[in-house]
Amino acid sequence: MNDLPDAVAVVTGAGSGIGRATALRFAEHGARVAVADVDEAGAAETVERVRDAGGEAVAFAVDVSDEESVAALVEAVTEEFGGIDVAHNNAGIEGEGGPITEQSIENWDRVIDVNLRGVFLAMKHEVPAMRDRGGGAIVNTASVAGLVGAAGLTPYYASKHGVVGLTRSVAVETAEDDIRVNAVCPGVIDTPMVERFTGGDAAAVEETVSPQAMKRMGTPEEVADAVVWLCSDEASFVTGTALPVDGGYTAQ
Ligand code: NAD
Numbered sequence: 265m266n267d268l269p270d271a272v273a274v275v276t277g278a279g280s281g282i283g284r285a286t287a288l289r290f291a292e293h294g295a296r297v298a299v300a301d302v303d304e305a306g307a308a309e310t311v312e313r314v315r316d317a318g319g320e321a322v323a324f325a326v327d328v329s330d331e332e333s334v335a336a337l338v339e340a341v342t343e344e345f346g347g348i349d350v351a352h353n354n355a356g357i358e359g360e361g362g363p364i365t366e367q368s369i370e371n372w373d374r375v376i377d378v379n380l381r382g383v384f385l386a387m388k389h390e391v392p393a394m395r396d397r398g399g400g401a402i403v404n405t406a407s408v409a410g411l412v413g414a415a416g417l418t419p420y421y422a423s424k425h426g427v428v429g430l431t432r433s434v435a436v437e438t439a440e441d442d443i444r445v446n447a448v449c450p451g452v453i454d455t456p457m458v459e460r461f462t463g464g465d466a467a468a469v470e471e472t473v474s475p476q477a478m479k480r481m482g483t484p485e486e487v488a489d490a491v492v493w494l495c496s497d498e499a500s501f502v503t504g505t506a507l508p509v510d511g512g513y514t515a516q
Pocket of ligand 1: 277280283300301303327355356357358405452457458
């Protein structure tokens with residue numbers, strides 16, 4: 265497993281869940297990893313885990329919704345590692361639930377700012393860094409919520425549909441620069457985000473996984489493996505796709 269030798273990988277939201285799993289997988293595949301998160305303690309723990317496993321990683325603080333912060337991240341990673349080859353733009357929040365008639369504008373703005381503006385800003389600043397290297401690969405974390413609708417979490421679903429649109433459009437814009445841009449669309453994955461949803465209650469977990477044909481949660485590692493594949497040369501002709509990693513959720 266050394267198919268990203270010496271590549272520099274940036275992962276946002278790497279202090280927890282799916283991003284942490286991707287950071288670990290990137291390192292296992294030979295990449296040097298920039299572990300970026302607004303939660304600095306979470307990022308530090310991920311770095312420790314990567315180093316314990318024999319990999320190379322450095323923690324960076326970033327708020328993906330803030331352009332100055334994202335620009336500073338790209339600059340700092342370039343200074344630390346000499347450039348950027350692959351990026352997993354993964355930071356996200358679920359926001360508040362409830363019918364559209366009860367959704368606050370504050371919740372709408374916050375979810376869109378982190379989930380959609382965050383991915384926009386990341387790509388805006390990563391693409392020039394990748395052009396400097398002669399190419400690269402970007403994977404954005406969308407969701408099954410970017411492919412289908414559901415009641416009760418409209419800002420989140422809208423933000424993830426936006427991530428799919430951004431992914432396809434930037435893929436077309438950067439294809440001739442040898443920069444591939446794809447999205448992963450996880451179903452229900454066993455992370456702190458889902459734990460917040462279900463409160464760890466067995467009946468709530470069962471109800472949450474019921475739309476998935478496999479009737480179980482996915483693991484963060486199952487998403488990370490898809491991200492690593494999309495960033496590898498094995499996916500050299502794959503760009504602009506939104507890949508479900510969802511145990512059959514969207515197959516039905
Ligand atoms: P998580 O809550 O475990 O991790 C999210 C990480 O993002 C946290 O470390 C958090 O600190 C970070 N983050 C939040 N706001 C940030 C900001 N403004 N700037 C930088 N970092 C920020 O959740 P997760 O399940 O690992 O989610 C990762 C991504 O996967 C999210 O985009 C989420 O929407 C998406 N997703 C999750 C699931 C699931 O079932 N867990 C399903 C589909 C999509």
